[in-house]
Amino acid sequence: MSATSSDFDKAAGVLRAGGLVAFPTETVYGLGANAEDPAAVARVFQVKGRPPSHPLIVHLAAAERLDGWVEDVPETARVLAERFWPGPLTLVLRRGPRVSPEATGGLETVAVRVPDHPVALGLLSAFGGGVAAPSANRFGSVSPTTADHVRAELGDAVDFVLDGGPCEVGVESTIVDATGDVPAVLRPGGVTREDLEAALGRAFAVPAASPVRVPGQHPSHYAPRARVVLVEPEEVVVEAERARERGHRVGVFLPPALAGSPVEAHAVVAVPGSTAAYARGLYAFLRDLDRQGCDLIVASLPAEEGLGLAIANRLRRAAGPRSAVPRPPAP
Known part of the structure; x- marks a missing residue:
């Protein structure tokens, strides 16, 4: 429109x-x-x-x-x-x-x-x-x-x-x-x-914690209703299957290096090889796994260069502690 x-x-x-x-x-x-x-x-x-x-x-x-x-x-x-x-x-x-x-x-x-x-x-x-x-x-x-x-x-x-x-x-x-x-x-x-x-023409500092209050700095942010667990890329499939065995409805962000690998999960997102495409789809992917009823999402961080730095930042905060954050109601 x-x-x-x-x-x-x-x-x-x-x-x-x-x-x-x-x-x-x-x-x-x-x-x-x-x-x-x-x-x-x-x-x-x-x-x-x-x-x-x-x-x-x-x-x-x-x-x-x-x-x-x-x-x-x-x-x-x-x-x-x-x-x-x-x-x-x-x-x-x-x-x-x-x-x-x-x-x-x-x-x-x-x-x-x-x-x-x-x-x-x-x-x-x-x-x-x-x-x-x-x-x-x-x-x-x-x-x-x-x-x-x-x-x-x-x-x-x-x-x-x-x-x-x-x-x-x-x-x-x-x-x-x-x-x-x-x-x-x-x-x-x-x-x-x-x-x-x-x-x-100069290096940029990226502080571990912002010295100035700015948007997006809460420890838990950009978070779906499902809990997000971050592991190394090579551990994604094994961790997803362990979570499924514990009774979770598991969503998986399957990294490009594991494209086509079989994985026992409720829903699987094939992570794009392009970081631009990954960034463009990241929030829609998280929302879709919520929509499909996943209660846990297993993902890994991309290389922290280019747009990968922003994607990794969002995933870390999506996986952050939620005790002080009011969760949105299910649709």
Whole structure:
């Protein structure tokens, strides 16, 4: 389904009235509110069940619209914005006066990006301001990459859904802290570390734990209802069969090296050999195994280079401890 100019106008009107709009980006679908409206931003947190200390990303139609949203743009940030915007890169900068403090989790920094999707850009252009948006799902659960995922999980809690088809990248944006002298990757994503290093001609730090609060840093995140267990690639088949013998309905992410191998399991996903294809399908794969009734998913991590770094990050958090995370209800 393709959004029309009238859809953009209607969605922009919803935002101006304090409502919530779900919209596609090249990464995942976002749940958007007027970034200057504290009450609307608060409703995003309420609908998602998201802790108010977890900041949102402010989406803009173009880099030229940064004025007022950020305090200053260091040279490193300018270079990265020129190279990767529109695109799956989020920059953490000093907060400007236009940003509602609720959108930043009370921080003096703000995460901003320009998405690379015609529907997202159409909405942002029609609205004319900044849209604060996390992924359009319940906090901690699998991010949505189609409009149907949004509708199934959030239902009528969203005032308007713009359908732009499946997301092309499939994992969230890379978040880079550009406030200091040395830029750091706070969350790996759709722009690879290698691409960032090539753009700046310098190495990028990837801290084990983010020194700045940013989206996607909870120990359990991107998680299906099924429990995720990570093992070495060569152990996937054996671990799946052991789990089945213990009475689990097992879903398996079969790595490319084991393609075609027989495995006793309730459902099997053949992991694509291309990391771009894997990233694009990752969240749909997890949702599908939930839909098929799996209660345990056995997977392995890809090589942590290129998009493999982002995929590994998402799988680790999907397998993280869940005691403090409210789980979404079964559909």
